[in-house]
Structure formats: C-alpha cells, structure tokens
Amino acid sequence: NAGVTQTPKFRVLKTGQSMTLLCAQDMNHEYMYWYRQDPGMGLRLIHYSVGEGTTAKGEVPDGYNVSRLKKQNFLLGLESAAPSQTSVYFCASSYQGVIGYTFGSGTRLTVV
Amino acid sequence: AQSVTQLGSHVSVSEGALVLLRCNYSSSVPPYLFWYVQYPNQGLQLLLKYTSAATLVKGINGFEAEFKKSETSFHLTKPSAHMSDAAEYFCAVTVGYGGSQGNLIFGKGTKLSVKP
Numbered sequence: 600n601a602g603v604t605q606t607p608k609f610r611v612l613k614t615g616q617s618m619t620l621l622c623a624q625d626m627n628h629e630y631m632y633w634y635r636q637d638p639g640m641g642l643r644l645i646h647y648s649v650g651e652g653t654t655a656k657g658e659v660p661d662g663y664n665v666s667r668l669k670k671q672n673f674l675l676g677l678e679s680a681a682p683s684q685t686s687v688y689f690c691a692s693s694y695q696g697v698i699g700y701t702f703g704s705g706t707r708l709t710v711v
Numbered sequence: 712a713q714s715v716t717q718l719g720s721h722v723s724v725s726e727g728a729l730v731l732l733r734c735n736y737s738s739s740v741p742p743y744l745f746w747y748v749q750y751p752n753q754g755l756q757l758l759l760k761y762t763s764a765a766t767l768v769k770g771i772n773g774f775e776a777e778f779k780k781s782e783t784s785f786h787l788t789k790p791s792a793h794m795s796d797a798a799e800y801f802c803a804v805t806v807g808y809g810g811s812q813g814n815l816i817f818g819k820g821t822k823l824s825v826k827p
Contacts, residue, residue, distance in 0.1 A: 630813065639720065641801060641819040642755075657814065689754060693813075700815060702754040 601625055605690050605703035612680040612710045620675040620706050622690030630693045631673035632657075632700070633665060635686040642689065648673055680710045713738040715804045717818035725826045730774075730789040732821050734802030737783065744785040745803040745815065746776055755801065761785060772796070797825045 603624045612618055622631065629650050634642040634657075644657030646665040654665045662684060664676045673692075677684060690703040718733040736742055743762050747755040759770025766778040772795075776787045785802060802818040 632814070634817075639819055641817040642815075643817070644814055647814060691755075695813075699757065700755075702756075704754045705752075 603690055603692055603701050603703040605688075605706050607706060608704070609707050610709070612677075612708065614680060614682060614710060616680050617676070617678050618680065618708075619677075620688055620690075620708075622673045622675070622692075622703060624671055624673075624690075624692040624701070626692060626694070626701065627670070628692035628694050628701070629670075630695065631667065632691045632693075633663070633673065633675045634689045634691065635659065636689060636705075637686050645675065645688075680708075682710045684708065685710045713742060713804050713806055713816055715802050715816055715818035717800075717802050717821050719821055720819065721822045721824065723824040723826060724792045726794055727791050730787070730792045730796065730823065732787040732800050732802075732823065734776075734785045734787065734818060735783050736785060736802075736804045738804060738806055740806050742804045742806055744776075744778060745805075746770065746774070746785075746787050747801045747803060747817075748772075749799045749801065749820075751798070758787070758800070792823075792825045794825050794827065797823055799823070 606621045632647045633645040643659045648654045648667040651670040666674045688706045691700045693700045714737045716735045745760045746758040759768045761778045769775045774789045799820045799822045803815040
C-alpha cells in the first residue's frame with residue numbers, strides 16, 4: 600500500500616541538462632497530476648492526465664513534457680533544465696477528479 | 712475561472728489559543744473546497760473537504776471549516792492549538808469532477824507557527 604511514489608527525491612541538474620521524474624501509483628487511479636511548489640506561490644498545476652494515454656496542459660506547462668503510457672505511471676520530463684525550474688515537484692493521483700487527491704512526498708530539484 | 716485567496720502568509724498563535732486560517736474563494740458555480748496540511752519536507756495531507764453536503768465540515772486533528780456562500784469563505788479553525796499543528800496550510804477549490812474541471816486550484820498557503 601505505497602500510494603503515490605515519486606523518484607528521485609532529490610536531484611541537482613546543470614542548466615541545459617535533461618531529466619525525467621517518475622510518479623507511480625498503485626491505487627488504480629484514473630487521474631494523475633504534476634504540480635510544482637515554490638515559496639509563496641502555493642502549488643501550481645503543470646500537466647495532468649485523465650487516463651492512460653492522455654495528457655493535458657495545466658497552468659504552467661512551458662518547459663515540461665509528460666507521458667502516461669501506463670495507467671500507473673506519469674512521467675514529467677525536463678528537456679533543457681533552467682534555473683527557473685528549481686522547485687519542489689509533487690505528483691498526485693485521484694480516482695475521479697476531486698474524490699480525494701493522494702500526493703506523493705515530492706521531488707526537490709535544483710538547477711544550477 | 713475559480714481562484715482561492717488565503718489571507719495572511721504567516722499566522723502565529725500561542726499553544727492552547729484559537730487557530731483561525733482564512734480562505735476566500737471565487738467561483739461562478741458551486742465549488743468544492745478543501746484544506747490540506749503540509750508538514751516540513753513532506754507531501755500534502757487532506758485535512759477536510761466540503762462537497763455540498765453539510766456546511767460545517769469536521770476534519771482530522773480537531774480542525775473544522777465552515778462553508779459560507781454569502782461571504783465566499785471557507786475558514787479553517789481549531790479551538791486549541793497544539794505544538795504539532797505547526798505546518799503550512801493550503802486551501803484549494805474546484806468546480807467539478809472530471810477533466811480540467813476536476814483540477815484543484817490552490818491558494819498560496821499560510822504558515823502556522825505555535826508558540827509555547
């Protein structure tokens with residue numbers, strides 16, 4: 600009963616490098632989300648998915664790509680990291696929209 | 712589009728005192744409202760939610776919130792603060808299920824400090 604698992608938990612990137620953040624859920628949830636959290640800004644939605652094979656843009660999608668090839672996994676990619684992408688990234692999943700989001704523990708990313 | 716405003720980025724109370732964290736929302740249709748808590752270096756945990764049933768909602772750890780449509784508010788309260796309540800609290804709103812309508816919109820958060 601792991602819930603939502605994010606890997607890695609910490610990462611330091613150099614400007615221009617690429618990386619993929621993995622989110623895995625074992626609750627058979629249809630909906631998955633990627634948020635970023637910055638001090639004083641709350642959580643802002645980057646991308647979301649309403650089912651396997653589907654993705655959609657959220658509030659702050661620029662510089663990120665996502666994929667949902669398998670129902671249980673939602674990947675967030677940074678093709679060319681920038682210092683402005685230094686943030687804490689949270690993944691969440693839910694069975695049907697607002698009926699209970701379950702959050703992962705976050706990935707702290709620093710881009711230098 | 713819906714939005715959430717949390718009044719006060721930092722709130723400090725003494726242990727045993729009333730906790731009041733303010734949240735006002737904007738929505739053109741009946742909203743669903745949530746309070747989440749985040750302890751240091753952890754993810755978000757659901758405290759309570761309003762989904763159009765009772766307007767006074769009770770949550771975990773002794774917290775409750777009242778939905779007031781006339782004031783477009785959903786303030787979070789706890790009668791007596793405990794040291795363990797020190798955390799950041801987020802109010803969130805959405806207008807429905809499914810697709811983008813089900814996406815949660817978060818406020819900017821309020822950090823609660825509890826003094827001994």
